Amino acid sequence: MGYREKEYLVTPSEKQVIDKAMAFLSKRELEVFLMYKGRSMSQYEIARILNISRNSVKSLLTRANKKVATIIREVKVSAV
Numbered sequence: 001m002g003y004r005e006k007e008y009l010v011t012p013s014e015k016q017v018i019d020k021a022m023a024f025l026s027k028r029e030l031e032v033f034l035m036y037k038g039r040s041m042s043q044y045e046i047a048r049i050l051n052i053s054r055n056s057v058k059s060l061l062t063r064a065n066k067k068v069a070t071i072i073r074e075v076k077v078s079a080v
Helices: 012-023 027-038 043-050 054-079
Strands: none
Touching: 012 054, 027 043, 027 054, 043 054
């Protein structure tokens, strides 16, 4: 059995939640978040590319993750 990449599909309602969450991120938070989550880059790679410290990357990711989690929680609560 060969390796097959999993296909991930996002429903229209999930896309709306993602878009809403991304809108609450600063430009830098979004940039770092997408590099880390979307491109699977390490914090060290991101720091090198953006010419910032790894601690700055870590802080930006922490803030971005908290904002995204808050939006997702709010959407779930309002859907109930």
